[in-house]
Amino acid sequence: MEENDHNIPPQVRELFHDFEAEPPPQSWDLIRARLTGEQSGTHSPLNWSHLVGWFQPMNRLYPVLTVAGLVLIALFIWLGSKPSNQIKGQAMADQAKLTRGTAYLFRTHDRVSPYDSVRFFGKKELDSTGHFAFHRIPSGSYLLRIHVHPDSPHYPKYKHGYYGEQLQWNQATLIHTDHPQENYPVRVPKLTSK
Amino acid sequence: MNTDKELIGRCLQNDSSAQKELYTRYAARMYGICLRFAGHALEAQDILQEGFIRVFLQLKQFRYQGSLEGWLRRIFINTAITLAKRELKFSQREELNSHLQVDSDKLEGLSRLSQQEILHLIQQLPTGYRTVFNLYVIEGYTHKEIGRMLKISENTSKSQLFAARRSLRAKLTEERNVNGRERS
Numbered sequence: 514m515e516e517n518d519h520n521i522p523p524q525v526r527e528l529f530h531d532f533e534a535e536p537p538p539q540s541w542d543l544i545r546a547r548l549t550g551e552q553s554g555t556h557s558p559l560n561w562s563h564l565v566g567w568f569q570p571m572n573r574l575y576p577v578l579t580v581a582g583l584v585l586i587a588l589f590i591w592l593g594s595k596p597s598n599q600i601k602g603q604a605m606a607d608q609a610k611l612t613r614g615t616a617y618l619f620r621t622h623d624r625v626s627p628y629d630s631v632r633f634f635g636k637k638e639l640d641s642t643g644h645f646a647f648h649r650i651p652s653g654s655y656l657l658r659i660h661v662h663p664d665s666p667h668y669p670k671y672k673h674g675y676y677g678e679q680l681q682w683n684q685a686t687l688i689h690t691d692h693p694q695e696n697y698p699v700r701v702p703k704l705t706s707k
Numbered sequence: 708m709n710t711d712k713e714l715i716g717r718c719l720q721n722d723s724s725a726q727k728e729l730y731t732r733y734a735a736r737m738y739g740i741c742l743r744f745a746g747h748a749l750e751a752q753d754i755l756q757e758g759f760i761r762v763f764l765q766l767k768q769f770r771y772q773g774s775l776e777g778w779l780r781r782i783f784i785n786t787a788i789t790l791a792k793r794e795l796k797f798s799q800r801e802e803l804n805s806h807l808q809v810d811s812d813k814l815e816g817l818s819r820l821s822q823q824e825i826l827h828l829i830q831q832l833p834t835g836y837r838t839v840f841n842l843y844v845i846e847g848y849t850h851k852e853i854g855r856m857l858k859i860s861e862n863t864s865k866s867q868l869f870a871a872r873r874s875l876r877a878k879l880t881e882e883r884n885v886n887g888r889e890r891s
Contacts, residue, residue: 521844521872522818525825529845532739532822536755540738541730544759545723 598690601646602676602697604659606667610643611701613665618647619656621687627654628683655688659699667701674701711775718766726763733776734759737783743841744787746830758786784846787838788856794834795857816879828878836871843868 600618604611620634621627634655637645657676661668677686678700688697709717709728717725738755745751761782769778817825829837838857842848843864848856850864857864 524818526845526847528822528825529739529743531736532743532826533735534738534742536734536738537752540734540752540755541727544730544756545726547756547760548726548763 596649596651598650599648604643604699606671606701613662614639615660616645617658621654652690656685671701740783754787758783791834835867839867840871
């Protein structure tokens with residue numbers, strides 16, 4: 514103890530340091546009852562002292578960590594629920610790569626008559642090697658069209674084509690995401706002058 | 708009679724007779740601590756119950772590096788502090804008062820009172836004064852240690868002790884006057 518700067522007679526400490534008092538007779542029964550509950554995990558869910566303890570300065574980090582954990586879990590669920598299908602490939606004109614063009618993806622919405630139910634889904638510009646890629650697309654059936662830009666050296670001999678080397682949309686080969694392929698190369702048919 | 712070590716071993720196996728024996732062995736001493744830290748008997752009983760629950764739930768953490776009584780004492784003091792924290796409010800104004808501690812009155816009047824009379828006076832102190840008084844004067848903690856335990860500054864602990872002393876002196880004077888009037 515520091516120097517006795519409290520000016521309390523030392524007898525007070527002596528008198529009280531080993532002070533004993535008989536607790537009320539029912540105390541043990543109350544402790545025993547609570548102890549049985551605590552050990553069997555049946556204590557009251559509304560124990561305010563636990564709630565107060567949760568927000569004590571030392572424990573203020575717990576709610577923050579809980580919220581951060583929940584946000585992370587939600588993020589994982591959200592990312593997991595996003596579609597993971599992809600359709601990628603390369604556009605060609607004969608043996609040459611098509612470098613100036615656009616890939617269009619159409620989704621079919623009817624299994625019985627897919628060609629009558631196509632709707633535009635998205636488009637991607639071809640890169641310098643003629644590649645295109647559509648990521649995170651929902652499961653289903655798709656039509657893939659390549660449109661050759663007028664400033665392309667292959668234009669106007671090559672104008673457009675569908676996956677399956679077809680000029681007509683209703684003759685194109687459908688792409689089904691439940692039977693995925695690594696690549697979907699599109700060979701644009703050459704136009705013949707009649 | 709079982710030694711503390713044997714008793715602890717049995718308590719750890721959830722032997723209820725051993726738990727009762729441990730309670731019987733230490734309840735009176737621990738209840739004495741509870742009465743000093745509490746404002747009234749009901750509060751003391753709450754501390755006693757909560758303290759023994761913690762003791763039995765944390766008994767496996769006892770490392771036999773000191774006496775069991777010392778370990779129990781610390782648990783009961785910490786329990787009393789935890790339960791009192793809701794009422795503990797220390798103001799900055801009181802901290803300034805620590806610089807005014809020039810009073811050298813030894814409060815000798817206290818040593819003329821009985822244990823029960825002093826206990827009654829201590830219980831009448833506000834929670835903050837009472838807690839610091841108990842920790843410093845009776846338990847022998849330093850102001851630095853008290854500061855850590857109560858999450859207050861050393862100076863606040865000093866000023867709480869000073870205020871406790873001032874309050875005790877006022878109550879002693881009051882009682883002396885009442886007794887004087889009764890005698891005359």
